[in-house]
Structure formats: structure tokens, C-alpha cells
Amino acid sequence: MDTPVEQLVKSMEELSSMFSQRMGEFEKNLIPASASASTNPTIKSLSAEFYAFKSLVWKSLGLLKAQIELIAMGLDRMETHSRRKVLLFHGVKEEQGEDVLKKTLGVLTGHLKLSDATPELIDSCHRLGVKRDASRPILVRFASVRFRSRVWNAKTALRGSKITLSEFLTKARQSIFIEARKHFGMKKCWSAEGEIIILLPDNSRKKISALSELKQLVAQYPKGNK
Template structure:
């Protein structure tokens, strides 16, 4: 995290320096007398060249920062790979939370687990009336977490749900992907957000930019396969004529 902060500070300092230089050149350009055509032309060329170089450097720096943030997000997701979130567990101050969680795994999912197989088990967020906070569970072994995840469909129709403990970035991407593509076409697996496109392919996305790019691809596919209202309208009279001829032939 400290490395990201340093890179962001460097980026900010560089952007400030570049924009200050650009403003300086622009002021010199505006202060040049109108009759000094040759000097004005040189300033314009210098300013344009500097602007192009500045935008290129900024684009490169932003790309590097984006890659660094993605690497850190991947590391954080690897740290969370033994975690799951369990929702729908009633809040009872007198109950033993690990035992309540294991009871769901055993009685509703048919798994042979014990409280000793959990290393972390606590609720997330602040308590509020009428709301059951999700429970964060960390398993002692990755294989236990995997077994629970693969059996999560056994909870269908119950008050309980199981989800992955995603990073904030991936959680936001997952929520927005469901809004864009629908709940049935988006899911997570091993911390990855997966989207099923209309052409049947499955794509992994990590950032908001990935989601925007995938949305554009989906729109292009839809336009290529959908004749559109104009084509449908032009085909409608022929279709109606064919139906009328078929009806007359039957008579």
C-alpha cells in the first residue's frame, strides 16, 4: 500500500509540473504581439509538441498505476481465498456463532465440519435493528472452503446465502456487472468476476474499464445479430402476405 501511495504522489507531482509548464507556454503565446508572426508560429508549434508529449507521459503513468493497483488487488484477493461470507444467520447475543455457522454447513448442506475447522468467525459491520449482519468465516484449510462453496446451492430456498469475500474493487465491479448483464449471467469464482455473453463465451473482468469494454463488445454483438426495428418493419408486410396466401391455399 505504501508503494501505491508513493506512485500516486509522484503522478500528482508530475501532472502539476506538466500543467504548470503548459500554462506558462500558453501565457507566452497569448502575450506575443500579433505582428510577430514567426515567433507566434514557433510558440504554437512548441506548445502543441509539449502538449502531445505531456498527454503521452500521463497516459503511460496512468497505465502503470492501474497495473500496480491491479497487482495489489490480486494479492489482497489471494489473502482472502480461505474466506467466505455467510448471510441470514439470526443475531442472538446468547448464541455461539461458530456453532450456528457449522450447524448450517452440517444440517442444511450435508457437510462434515466442526467449529475447530474455522479460524475466524465474526460479523461484519455495525449492528442495526431488523438487519442480520453477514458473518465472515475463515477456514483452516482451503479444501474446506472449496467444499462449502461448491455446496452453496443446497441453501437455495432457505434464508441463508454464501458469497465470496471480494475486495472493494471487485465487489463494485460485480454489482455493476449484474446491473448491466443481469444476475443470471454474472457470478464469482475463486475471487474472479465472470460474465457470460450472449454469444456463449465467458469473460473475466477485474476493473470498471474491463466492464465498460465488455459492455461495448456486447452492444456490438447485439447490433450485428439483431436486424433492428427498421428491418423487422420492412419484413412484416411480406410475412403478412405469405400468411394470407397460405390461408387462401387452405380454402
């Protein structure tokens, strides 16, 4: 389900499309009339008023879009901040009547070698999404950012196992992350502290959190070009 901001963005896009279509139709009828009645002051005045109105509408829509984007970015930053203690555990086998907390602690102490991990260090944990054939990821909210960082930094110990860790990105940032990987490659993109990091073709690293930033990089480094 779309968020209120996403619904507002879609409404703005529909409104822009409607204005573009209606103005295009009106302009088609206006151009022949203006050409055949170049000496008619009424037609001249109507033509001038139409183009002034058209310019005003597009300028207003542009300002509204910019404001919506700022609001969306602000809400995304707030949501990202609220997820700073959260990690997703993938590949942990799901069983009927399981104790998710016990399984999570097993990964922390067994796979990640964090022997001091206790239930008190976990605020909550549960399977994410609707139950299906494959094992669902476990969403873990830790009691502190510090311990969450320790878990994240220890994830290299999972190499060779079926278990992986990922950050719980917002819907907007997850979409950006997917598109970045499609363009720059799976191994060239990762996330850290809620931001997407891209290893660019010139071996520099760029942190992004907005679609506009990704579009700039895609334009700067077209796919297939070194």
C-alpha cells in the first residue's frame, strides 16, 4: 500500500499529465487561429494570455513537486533514523512453533561469535511478512545502536553459511538500492547506516540517499562505459 506522500506524488503526476494533454489540445486549435487572424487583437490577446497562463501553471506545478520531494525526503530521513537499531537476518530456517528469540540468540552467539549476547540486548524480534514456503527474514530491533553496530561489523563471520544480514531500509531507499545494483552491479553497491554506498568506475565511493542523486550518477557513468 502506498504511503500518503506516495499517493500525493502520484496525484501530482496525474495532474501534470492532465494539464499537459488539455493544454496541448488547446494549443493545437490556437496556433491555426493565430496564424489566420494575425491582425485580430482579440486572438492576439487570447494567445498571449494562454502562454502566460501555461507558464504560470508549469511553474506552480514545479514548485509543488519540489515541496513534495522535500517533505518525502524529510519523512524518509525520520523513518531511517527510527530504524537505526534494526537489522534483518536472512536464511534462518523457519519452523512451526519456533522460538524466534532463541534462534536469533543462537545466530549471535554461534555464527557471529558474540558470546555476551543476551535477551536483554534485544528489544524485539519477529518474522517479517506473510508466511510462505521459503523462510521469512527475522526483523531484530536491538536495545542499543552500539550493540547493533557490533552485530553488523561481525557479519563477515557468516561467510560460507546460508545466513546473511541486511539493513532494514525504507521503501524509498530499498528501491534506490535495487536500481543502483542494476546499473553499477551487485558487488559495487551496499548499505551502511541507512545510506547506499556505490563503488564508482573510477574507484571512488559515493554515498546517496535520494533518487535524484542516483540519476546524476547514472548520467555521469552510463552503463557499459568504464
